[in-house]
Amino acid sequence: MAQREVDLDSSVGYALKQAATALRAAMEAALEPLSLTVTQYSCLELLGQRPGLSAAELARGVFVTRQSMQSVLQGLQDRGLLSRSTAPQGRALPTQLTPAGTDLLGRASRAIAGVESRMLQDRSAAEVARLRADLAACVTALEGRQP
Numbered sequence: 001m002a003q004r005e006v007d008l009d010s011s012v013g014y015a016l017k018q019a020a021t022a023l024r025a026a027m028e029a030a031l032e033p034l035s036l037t038v039t040q041y042s043c044l045e046l047l048g049q050r051p052g053l054s055a056a057e058l059a060r061g062v063f064v065t066r067q068s069m070q071s072v073l074q075g076l077q078d079r080g081l082l083s084r085s086t087a088p089q090g091r092a093l094p095t096q097l098t099p100a101g102t103d104l105l106g107r108a109s110r111a112i113a114g115v116e117s118r119m120l121q122d123r124s125a126a127e128v129a130r131l132r133a134d135l136a137a138c139v140t141a142l143e144g145r146q147p
Contacts, residue, residue, distance in 0.1 A: 016138075027112060034104060042062045046061045047096065055070060082098060083095070
């Protein structure tokens, strides 16, 4: 029998993937009554915090391709949740939430806050801060940046 390279019971990467999958499923369930996907919510959340982002900036922030972001933006625009400038700034078309988008974002943000609260309910504030710092350190290490 061949020796296994990865022990799934002790693999941090596997545990992270399990957590990410469980989190996404819980987020999808929380957003479903609002007729939003996780990607659509993430786009609205970014625009709520950083109005005027271009499609390329949104794609990077939401971790999708520029092509995928175009269809996400079109769907949200068709629902009246965002507007895109017809006058480009450089080559980009800045995007803004509409009042309807702002309202839906508020409801979606509360739903997602509930998911995160449930996920972290048995953790102290110090443990949550440490988890956040540890995850940020993992990202820094994998991206080859200096801490």
